[in-house]
Amino acid sequence: MNNPKSTAQIAGHPIHPMLIPFPVACFVLAFVSDIAFWRTSNEFWASASLWLLGIGLIMAALAAVVGxxxxxxxxxxxxxxxxxxxxxxxxxMVLIQLYNWYSRYTEGTSAIIPTGIVLSFVVVLILLVTGWKGWEMVYRDHVGVADETPVTRS
Known part of the structure; x- marks a missing residue:
């Protein structure tokens, strides 16, 4: 029997796994920049978190559509x-980050400590679980894995 196919693909390559590293990186880095803001009170880190959350949400929306x-x-x-x-x-996770981004956008740096940093940490934990589940689909159920034998190139 053939493996479950990824419907959204380019030249046989699933699009979803191409997109997911972007929101994951943005949300993890938002947590890191929250910690940096907490430790330094430098507003650069607050601004970085806001931008990382916004970019992460946009990329998460694209990954969600393809998913x-x-x-x-x-x-x-x-x-x-x-x-x-x-x-x-x-x-x-996206709903939490949407609230996290909006509260920072409207309230500024006062939304980061403690609420924003806690929400960012919770999201990192959720990403660990959902990422695990995503990889189980690939490794155990072979979702999106090509059925054909690769051609050796010389």
Whole structure:
């Protein structure tokens, strides 16, 4: 039987795994810059966090659209519990970060300590779980893994 296919792909390569490193990096770095702000009170770090959250949310939205296309594009993916845990956890994570970004945008640096830094930490924990679930779909269920044998090039 063939592996579950990624519906959103370019030249046979799934798009979703190409996009997810961007929001992950942005959200982890937002947490790091929150810690730097907490330790230094330098507003550069507060500004960096705000930008990282905004860029991360935009990239997360793109990854989510492609992920939903993949989820509903193959019935075998929809039938995986890990797919729903991955998707649901990421929806919760994005909602937390949306609130985190908005509170910083409207309240400034006062939204970072302690609430913003705690929310950023919670998001990093959620990313660990949802990332684990995403990789389980690839490694255990072979979602988006090519069926054909690679051609050796000389």
């Amino acid at each position: 939903v296309i993949d989820l509903f594009g193959d019935n075998r993916i929809r039938n995986l519990n890990d797919a729903w845990l991955h998707a649901g956890g990421n929806v919760i």
